[in-house]
Amino acid sequence: MTTNTPLSRLAFAPTVASSPIKPILRKTTSVLGTRSRADDSDGADEEEHPMKRQKKTVVFNEKLNMIREISGKSLEDAKREVRQALEGHARGDDEDYDNLKELFAPSNRNRSPDADEDDTRPQELLVYVVALTGYVPMLGRSCAGLIRSVLRCSWLDRDENFTKAYIQLLAALSSVQASFFEQVLTMVVEKFRETKSYSLVPGFPPVDLETKKRWLHVGIKYLLDLFPAGSNMILNFVASKFPHTTESKAVHMSYIDHLLRLKASRSDLERDIMELILEKLVKLDVEMTLDLENDEDDTTRAVMRSIQVAGDKDDQEDDESDDESVMSDDDDDLPEETKRVIMIKRKLETLDAIMDLVFSIYDPIFEKPDSEEAVECFKDLLSDFKNVILPHLKSRHTQYLLFKFAMKSDQLMELFLGMLLTIAFHSTDAPVIKQAAAAYLASFTARGARVQSHNVQLIVGCLLNYIDYYRETHKNCRGPDVRRYSLYYASFQGLLYIFCFRWRDLLDQDALPESVDWDDPVSFLGKELPWMPDLKRRMQANIASKLNPLKCCSPVIVEEFAQLAHHLRLMYIYPQIEKNKSIHLSQFFTGSYAQGGALRDTGFEFDNEKWTHLEACFPFDPFQLPIARRWLDLENNYVTWSPISVLRKPGEEDSDEDDEEEDSDEEEGSEEESEMGEEELEDREGLFEEDTATDDERAD
Template identity: 25%
Template sequence: MSVKSSSRSRSQSSTPSSILKRPKTLTSRVSEIQNKPSKVTFVLPHTQKVKSIFSNYIQNGESREYEQLVIMIRDAKLTDNDLSSLLKEATECISVLDQNLRLFVEALLAVQWIDKGPEVVSEYQSFIVNLLSAHNYHAKMVIDRLVKLFLPNPNDPDWPDGIPTDQDCSKCINVHALFNLLLVVVPMCQDILVSSIYSQFPYYNRSTHIHEYYIHNLLWILDYRQNLRPDILSLIFSKLLIMDVNAPREEIEKYLNADENIFTMDEDSKSVRSSTTAFTQVNRHILAHTLDICLDKVFNYFISECHDAQSGELVWEKAKKLYLEMLPIFDRIILPTYDMHHVQFIMFLMTCFKTTIAEAFLNYLWKKVCNPNGAPVLRQAAVNYIASLVARSNYIPLAMVKGTLQQLAEWIHSYISSQDGFEYVNSDVRMHSVFHSVCQALFYIVAFRHKDLVESKKNIVFLQSLNMAKMVTCRLNPLRVCQPAVVQNFAAVTRKYQLAYCYTVIEHNSRNTLPTIYQDEKGAIIMSNNTLNTFFPFDPFVLERSGKKIEPFYKEYQEAEESNEVEMKETSDADDDFLYNEASTSSKNKSQQFSYGSSPGFKFK
């Protein structure tokens, strides 16, 4: 062979192949993606070597195998056998799982374990308890991760009738069993747990099921940690209060009266059912539905906690303890909040358990009213609770109603006497706000409970002894300041039973309606119409599911029947005749008039 030919042959055989691969078709690429497994199957290559991996990492700084182990735990799909084997090896290495091996601990905490088999769950719980017993440094990380399990998948549907599914119940049992062990073995976990459930409570605009699931688990904690009840109930009511003030009763009633589903989703951003805040858009009807479900769960807890599971009878010691724990929560969270709609009914529910609780609650509120060192706004709120509870509850006996009226009347007359000693009485409504609120409370109770109070001559004599005529004609003129609906209904009752004649004063006040202009502490000019800015907390409860717990104990308004025209013509007061004729033209709307927007309302649904 010639050199030339051999050279040519050698050059042909040594020619490098092209570095460009033959392009793949789209079909072949799709086939590769479809056939590629979405998750790698976990195969532990370090059997009985986890401890040596840790040792090499800590002592020699060899991080490659350690990082591979962490990545494998984090990204692989673990079977029950794999996870059980890994947990057993990790348990044998508890002594070295300090801050340096935090990544390994985080990877194990991220493992989905609550729906595994009983053996794996037991191994996992044992590992966590041993870990925190030896290294409390990891306590906050572990507790935060466990509390996150109180939040379900956002796409999960609501529980039917608020009852957890068997699958969810099984998951919750595993988490709470671990919490119960941790709180016994590592007492410092208790404070961390309280802090964690506060920080991870769902934002009020989250879905109904997320709130339902989370509150269900918080109440579950109380089964094995009663000492945490004040903290947990305080958290729950403070969060429900935010929902309550953002879901007004008027908005709900408007759609109930229109026979619409108040919980229908509305995607229109301009809808009156939605409210846009600085951060988010709130659908008020979805929020009201969430509040309804959550309140129903809380009401169920209070009922079951205070009653025997078998007989259904009240367990007095438990009810008394729960009531005393609720008072500070009511005092700190509920009482100072204006214009709530439903959350405060927890106190209504508790007072219906036993008359003794109702009496204690009324005495507690009355002490606040009589405290001259208390803030006027809180004293006014307290007397509004008294009036609303006495008027709306059908379980409070008549003797207690009369006792409340007697207390109110004595205080009012004492206040009037103290002001009569002055030559000039300050006409500024703000100076006598508590007095006017107490007067309005008495007027409100008389108007609501008048049928019970006039059943016998003895009761009518009692009403006469209250000397209501002096109240309405005193120089402080409470009829000018009280809510018009309360004044009109009180006037109708007192005229019918000749307890006081209010219409002359009402007519005089109607001719003197000049507003008061004053400057507040910040220098702003404010115009006031001289009417009490108040609300009655136990106005109609309009939420459907939770309202079923309230309805059997709730009293609706029964308006007074007006005297007939023959009786009225015998009245010598011309002003009264004029006012009666004016009032009679709208008598058919009397209940609607007394059912004004901010309270009091008279239709339960």
């Protein structure tokens, strides 16, 4: 008999009332015979008086934590039957063995109360669980069918006594073979998906879902305490069996609830479990983004309208609606577009619910954002961000965990910005990771309402330093190429993006004209403004370089920057934009040359110029999830886009002579750039600034 470590938290003291148990063994003399109780029990006590038997209660061996007798059926009788069934199976005689398998089969849960008295009642399975625990060492590979039946047993749907005994059986199985332990852990993890509010086995009172969850995790904790190596095994199982993105919100939420319970009981798994949840959250987030991008605008609008309506309703749903939240049979008759809208909507609801839950987990930790606990937790989040979120630039919502908590204090904000700067410009990470970090840096600086002016100027200064360095080291480049120089264009586009949102923070506030009202953007228009040192000169030098960033950056961002910069008298770039319309990037972006190959290797030709532009992807674009957004305090923490309505494009009232003069000056600067020395180029840029200022005055 296998002796297990006592299950200290599962002290047995139950009382079971039941009718006499019927044996599972066949009535025959060929194998077992019809021996008396004394013969079969190896010296067991003689049979007791019937009246005394009726008063017998369940007695446990406290040392082994096992049942000795239930009603009139002794443990020794059950052990004899189990032993003989296993021995017969070893000889090739499977009748008793098959009866033992059937005893544990889930079909017994639907047994009718009027079934034959010779059948074993559901309540009577307990004694066989205890008996089998003692003979687990006899189970080998040939007993795989019995083990499968045992593991399919509805053990959480019965009473507490059965659950405790069954956990002991699982522990005994786990101690025999590693493969049995794997099967046990797989079985318990598969129960993470259950969503029914209660379940019923005939002969037992209904068991609610919370009780089943509690006992499931008591069992998991007991097993992992006995076998610590199982921590890594169960972590692999929960990762591999995580619900697919198309499964219902109820299944996702149940599964994650179990993961959080596992995290609470196993501190060694805490970091791995939270990283797993974020990893699956990002996967769902990215998939949603791609679904919406690949659909027509009408489909996207339909999804967002339905989500917004859902957000106004009570989020509590009953089990039936949760269980049917996957595509039902009735949906098969719907048009394909309608089915797609329904599926995307359900994914969004799942994403929203998980985001709301994750916010609720972290929020209490950051009530004191500068505490040691909060700082350490934020560092863990930064690690998860780098490993899980950053590589997926299509994620639109998960990264708001960093946005929300970085806004809590200057210390946390500086940790986030510092990490992004390090990854983008001082790391050996892959170019795509560095480019993503640059996009995060620009987006956070632009959208973070609590990012102070001095930090905005610091970030802009870092971006300017990088693009200046890159321009100097690539003077002899052939021309603009978004694949070769992706980080350069990402940094320049980040500058334009930050300017569009935070241009006031790039001014010397102490030197502003008295006529300017900080809260009135219109009052800044047409004024000579004190920009941060060398902002204009350094940006113009890059715009006029062979790298030609205005051609490669997103046209939408370039257009918005051009309009603002013109009316704020920073610079006038429309001639360069017009000139770029005649430049085809495919001539610089053809075949393997883009990756350093020979010019004769033509390779893939880009017929559509939009594929040669840098994508306008900024991770902190507006948060769309209606429920989870309540955590973000967007009114105080988020900079929304507010265009200046009075702005107009140049040329609406400008004279043709002015435009021709600007165009001529811009073309001269572009043609002469490669022949100029640094000092001559700076002089030329100074003349260009003066000409631009004159034109700006006339235009306004």
